[in-house]
Amino acid sequence: MLEAYGAALATLFQPLNLLIMLLAVFAGLIIGVIPGLSGLVMLPLLLPFVFRMPAEVALILLIAFHAVIFTGGSISSILLNIPGTGPNAATMLDGFPMTQKGEGGRAIGAAVTSSMAGGVVPAFLALAMVPLVMPVILAFGQPEMAMLILLGISFLAALTGGSAIKGIIAGMVGLLISFVGYHSITGVHRFSFGSAFLYDGIELIPLALGLFGLSELFYLITRGETTIVRRAAVRMAGVVEGMKDVWRHRWLWFRSTVIGYIIGIIPGIGAEVATWLCYGQAKQTSKHPEAFGKGAVEGVIAPESANNAKEAGSLLTTMALGIPGSAVMALFLAAFLMVGVTPGPSMMVEHLPLALTLLLGIALANIVGGAICLFAAPQLARVASVHFDFLFPGILIVAMIGVYVATLSPLDFATVLIFGIVGLVMKIYGYSRPALLLGFVLGGLFENYSLLSIKIYGPLFFARPIPLTLLVIMLVLLNQRYLKRAFSALRGRPARP
Amino acid sequence: MKLKGSFWVAAFFLALGIFGISQSLTFGYWESMVLPLGVSIVISILGAVEVARELLKRREAAARETAEKSQPKIESRRLFLVLGWVASFCLAVYLFGFYIATPTFAFAYLKWRKRSWLVALIFAVALLAFSYLVFVIGLKVPLYKGLVFGAR
Numbered sequence: 223m224l225e226a227y228g229a230a231l232a233t234l235f236q237p238l239n240l241l242i243m244l245l246a247v248f249a250g251l252i253i254g255v256i257p258g259l260s261g262l263v264m265l266p267l268l269l270p271f272v273f274r275m276p277a278e279v280a281l282i283l284l285i286a287f288h289a290v291i292f293t294g295g296s297i298s299s300i301l302l303n304i305p306g307t308g309p310n311a312a313t314m315l316d317g318f319p320m321t322q323k324g325e326g327g328r329a330i331g332a333a334v335t336s337s338m339a340g341g342v343v344p345a346f347l348a349l350a351m352v353p354l355v356m357p358v359i360l361a362f363g364q365p366e367m368a369m370l371i372l373l374g375i376s377f378l379a380a381l382t383g384g385s386a387i388k389g390i391i392a393g394m395v396g397l398l399i400s401f402v403g404y405h406s407i408t409g410v411h412r413f414s415f416g417s418a419f420l421y422d423g424i425e426l427i428p429l430a431l432g433l434f435g436l437s438e439l440f441y442l443i444t445r446g447e448t449t450i451v452r453r454a455a456v457r458m459a460g461v462v463e464g465m466k467d468v469w470r471h472r473w474l475w476f477r478s479t480v481i482g483y484i485i486g487i488i489p490g491i492g493a494e495v496a497t498w499l500c501y502g503q504a505k506q507t508s509k510h511p512e513a514f515g516k517g518a519v520e521g522v523i524a525p526e527s528a529n530n531a532k533e534a535g536s537l538l539t540t541m542a543l544g545i546p547g548s549a550v551m552a553l554f555l556a557a558f559l560m561v562g563v564t565p566g567p568s569m570m571v572e573h574l575p576l577a578l579t580l581l582l583g584i585a586l587a588n589i590v591g592g593a594i595c596l597f598a599a600p601q602l603a604r605v606a607s608v609h610f611d612f613l614f615p616g617i618l619i620v621a622m623i624g625v626y627v628a629t630l631s632p633l634d635f636a637t638v639l640i641f642g643i644v645g646l647v648m649k650i651y652g653y654s655r656p657a658l659l660l661g662f663v664l665g666g667l668f669e670n671y672s673l674l675s676i677k678i679y680g681p682l683f684f685a686r687p688i689p690l691t692l693l694v695i696m697l698v699l700l701n702q703r704y705l706k707r708a709f710s711a712l713r714g715r716p717a718r719p
Numbered sequence: 720m721k722l723k724g725s726f727w728v729a730a731f732f733l734a735l736g737i738f739g740i741s742q743s744l745t746f747g748y749w750e751s752m753v754l755p756l757g758v759s760i761v762i763s764i765l766g767a768v769e770v771a772r773e774l775l776k777r778r779e780a781a782a783r784e785t786a787e788k789s790q791p792k793i794e795s796r797r798l799f800l801v802l803g804w805v806a807s808f809c810l811a812v813y814l815f816g817f818y819i820a821t822p823t824f825a826f827a828y829l830k831w832r833k834r835s836w837l838v839a840l841i842f843a844v845a846l847l848a849f850s851y852l853v854f855v856i857g858l859k860v861p862l863y864k865g866l867v868f869g870a871r
Contacts (some may be wrong), residue, residue, distance in 0.1 A: 271858075387765050387768055387769060387772075388769065390761070390765055391732050391762055391765045391766060391769070394758045394761050394762045394765070395732065395735065395762060397754070397758045398735075398739055398755065398758050398759065398762065401754065401755045401758075405746075405750075405751040407748075407750050407751070408746075408747070408748040408750050408751040410746050410747060410748060410751040412742075412743075412746055412751060412755060413739075413742060413755075436805070439801075440798065440801055440802070440805075443797060443798075443801045444794050444795075444797045444798040444801060445794070611828075611829060611832040611834060612829075612842060614828070615824060615825045615828045615829070615842075615846065616825075616846060618805060618808060618824075619808075619817075619821050619824070619825065619846055619850065620850070622808070622809070622812060622817075623817060623821075623850055623854055623862065626812075626817075626862070626863050627854060627858065627860045632812065632813050632863055635809040635812060635813060636809065638809075639805060639806060639809055642805070643802070646798075647728060650724075651724065651725050651728045653728070668754075669754050672754060673750055673753075673754075676753075
């Protein structure tokens with residue numbers, strides 16, 4: 223185990239990896255600052271660029287990019303009163319009033335320091351947890367893996383869509399799409415309709431780009447949330463004071479960081495929940511709750527600690543169990559597979575140094591990103607004034623070139639367009655896009671594990687302790703609404719004879 | 720009785736499930752059939768449940784109002800315009816390749832958004848230069864030249 227930690231450090235500190243990380247952190251900060259653009263829009267756009275890179279370089283780039291997006295988002299929340307990303311909305315409540323009071327620099331100092339420290343500490347917590355989860359992970363065979371994949375889809379289905387039924391439909395449609403093309407075991411062409419284009423199945427990059435990148439663009443434009451024209455010209459002052467504020471409120475920072483990390487480990491609970499929960503507990507435990515909403519620095523520290531703290535926990539669950547806790551982690555899971563690494567128990571055995579490198583990468587990216595923000599926040603805030611008129615053609619063109627680079631098939635432009643429309647419809651009507659992506663990404667593995675399990679253990683392969691436990695968790699999760707009602711009814715019965 | 724979009728989406732998934740079942744039965748071997756069939760059956764059943772829920776919802780005015788409120792509003796006209804732009808760009812790339820489609824699209828879009836000639840022109844040229852530098856020179860990937868110019 224110690225050798226793995228050493229190898230991880232050595233990989234991370236290779237000059238090329240450090241350079242890639244620096245570029246990714248810079249890009250992540252800029253994207254975070256621009257309201258409307260989030261990891262969900264931009265990560266699919268990066269996939270075509272990274273799929274030919276060595277696994278560790280590609281994944282360091284992606285993780286560093288994503289790790290600092292919320293840090294960048296805090297700048298536009300504080301200086302412009304526009305949340306750079308969804309989870310930065312809580313920061314806005316007290317961050318912008320601080321700017322109005324002339325304390326923008328202090329708010330930035332507090333936000334960036336708490337984000338940075340909130341991203342670093344959980345990464346080390348996750349590193350410390352790896353040896354503890356290893357024995358559990360090693361007990362997993364084919365039936366367990368098949369059920370784990372179904373559980374992952376169920377988690378995303380139940381927690382990221384309009385309803386569990388719609389979520390399961392989305393996950394199953396993802397599985398169905400993954401079956402398109404040549405079946406390697408029997409040689410049958412499935413759902414190909416005689417088209418040579420479909421013989422190899424649907425490609426991941428056009429599907430992910432359409433489902434998330436393009437559909438988010440469509441959504442932003444059609445809702446008219448596209449004109450960000452305000453100029454941010456705020457003098458940078460009081461940053462050191464903000465950093466001292468984090469030290470003064472270190473217990474609040476610590477509580478928020480731990481809450482964010484725990485929420486990150488649990489799949490399906492978004493960063494928004496973590497930030498609002500931490501904002502709420504900061505207000506409840508404050509000696510001056512009346513100051514919240516009017517420029518209290520605690521209202522900046524708590525949510526900013528939580529949103530970055532969540533990522534290390536989410537990444538650990540994604541890598542160790544193959545269960546992505548959010549849409550962004552589902553994209554990460556796709557990226558892992560694309561570069562030849564299968565997340566889940568096998569990753570923690572076969573690619574342990576890589577897993578540790580990525581957790582360390584989160585820590586380092588947060589330090590680098592924090593340092594850049596502390597010195598260049600006003601300059602970064604100016605990026606938010608870029609008009610969507612320029613972003614839309616820019617993103618669309620880069621996306622389409624990226625698709626061509628990845629697949630070398632111009633017909634995949636149609637795939638992107640079709641899944642862009644599908645993604646938009648799913649978003650509007652509450653069908654979980656992450657569940658569809660996860661079903662698609664893990665469909666091949668699910669089929670292999672299931673067929674092997676049937677051949678080895680028979681059709682009742684799930685009638686073993688771990689798969690049965692996973693099945694029960696899955697059923698409870700999908701029926702939680704009805705179970706809650708049943709428990710309430712049972713509890714209420716004595717009161718109403 | 721006018722049916723809402725959510726009904727038609729559920730009906731689409733129901734139809735997809737039924738189609739999946741009919742196709743899966745033609746795959747011959749049990750190994751290639753069992754999972755697509757199982758998944759299609761689940762989609763069909765849950766699609767039918769959603770369709771039934773949508774139909775029942777129509778009888779409950781309050782429930783309908785809540786559902787409508789929970790669905791984000793989008794502007795259909797703007798959506799179709801954007802779809803038109805994206806589809807035109809895809810078609811232009813397919814026919815004429817990136818070297819022509821990229822600057823033409825960027826220029827035309829900015830002019831449509833009422834930007835000045837100069838801004839639109841500079842942006843179009845900058846985008847083309849960026850794409851060329853990053854992909855052709857940086858990543859050494861030749862850009863697609865389009866059907867008209869002999870690409871296949």
